[in-house]
Amino acid sequence: MNGKPCSGESRRPVRLGNRSPAFAGILALLTLSGCATVPASTPRAAPATAAATTVPPAMQWLFGSGEGGTASLQAYRALRDHVLRSARARPADSVVLAEGSTLASPRFVPCARKPLAVMLDVDETAIQNLGYEYDEAVRGRSFDSAAWNRWERTGERSVAPMPGAVEALRAIRAAGIEVIFNSNRQAANAAHTEAALDFAGLGPARHGETLFLQGDIAPGSGKDPRRAAVAGRWCVIAMAGDQLGDFSDLFNARTLPVGERRRAAVEGPFAGLWGNGWFMLSNPVYGPGLRGGFDDIFPQDRRWSDPGERE
Numbered sequence: 001m002n003g004k005p006c007s008g009e010s011r012r013p014v015r016l017g018n019r020s021p022a023f024a025g026i027l028a029l030l031t032l033s034g035c036a037t038v039p040a041s042t043p044r045a046a047p048a049t050a051a052a053t054t055v056p057p058a059m060q061w062l063f064g065s066g067e068g069g070t071a072s073l074q075a076y077r078a079l080r081d082h083v084l085r086s087a088r089a090r091p092a093d094s095v096v097l098a099e100g101s102t103l104a105s106p107r108f109v110p111c112a113r114k115p116l117a118v119m120l121d122v123d124e125t126a127i128q129n130l131g132y133e134y135d136e137a138v139r140g141r142s143f144d145s146a147a148w149n150r151w152e153r154t155g156e157r158s159v160a161p162m163p164g165a166v167e168a169l170r171a172i173r174a175a176g177i178e179v180i181f182n183s184n185r186q187a188a189n190a191a192h193t194e195a196a197l198d199f200a201g202l203g204p205a206r207h208g209e210t211l212f213l214q215g216d217i218a219p220g221s222g223k224d225p226r227r228a229a230v231a232g233r234w235c236v237i238a239m240a241g242d243q244l245g246d247f248s249d250l251f252n253a254r255t256l257p258v259g260e261r262r263r264a265a266v267e268g269p270f271a272g273l274w275g276n277g278w279f280m281l282s283n284p285v286y287g288p289g290l291r292g293g294f295d296d297i298f299p300q301d302r303r304w305s306d307p308g309e310r311e
């Protein structure tokens with residue numbers, strides 16, 4: 001769902017964690033936002049063959065908990081405040097990486113005299129795909145690209161905004177700053193994605209103007225070509241997403257190990273961007289962040305073995 005570019009694949013190729021025994025440990029590593037809200041429309045009746053009787057813990061957190069909802073609210077308030085401050089200061093550079101950047105040496109597209117904009121991912125950043133996630137959960141099914149495509153075309157009234165998104169985008173637009181969406185939803189379904197954003201109270205979004213989708217600008221799920229096109233016309237002063245690929249495709253290199261990917265995001269030249277131009281929404285339900293074995297997640301020198309269990 002969501003234009004979540006995972007490791008360069010389309011939309012939501014990596015779908016771990018829902019029912020993984022390692023999920024609790026993964027969730028404990030997450031820190032920022034998420035969401036919670038009531039469904040925007042009546043859910044479809046559970047199929048008679050429903051395999052699941054419980055909601056996956058990650059979905060409980062993201063779509064149902066106060067913790068997830070307030071984390072989203074927190075992220076959107078920080079985004080709004082940063083954008084309004086940054087607009088007054090007129091930065092020299094955007095927050096979009098310039099061509100030729102590397103994780104070790106990023107450069108940013110200059111703003112020059114371009115009009116101001118913010119750029120957001122759509123799925124689980126701006127909207128909650130409650131209808132699709134309900135269907136997936138109740139069937140006990142993992143991500144299915146054909147089902148997702150049907151969701152894009154028919155589910156626009158079963159979404160809800162991420163907590164805080166409507167208010168933040170309203171304030172940003174009121175300040176004369178454009179709101180642009182960059183999603184890995186399919187360009188062929190653009191009218192439906194425009195409608196979903198409208199239904200959630202986050203529109204207007206116009207395909208090719210303020211909405212860029214998979215198939216636009218360049219083929220594939222990489223978002224960098226679309227980011228570059230937007231940054232060529234606009235001074236992008238903030239970006240928001242729920243996956244690192246919503247900020248740069250460099251984080252989705254298949255050769256990047258779990259630990260190095262995390263270090264690249266939280267240390268070095270990118271560390272200062274979080275909450276300061278780049279805003280991350282938490283998503284424990286799916287995405288390329290949900291991977292790694294014990295050696296990836298738990299440092300050897302920080303392990304503990306319960307002495308009460310020793311013989």
Ligand SMILES: [Mg+2]
Nearest residue numbers: 002121123242
């Ligand atoms: Mg997303």
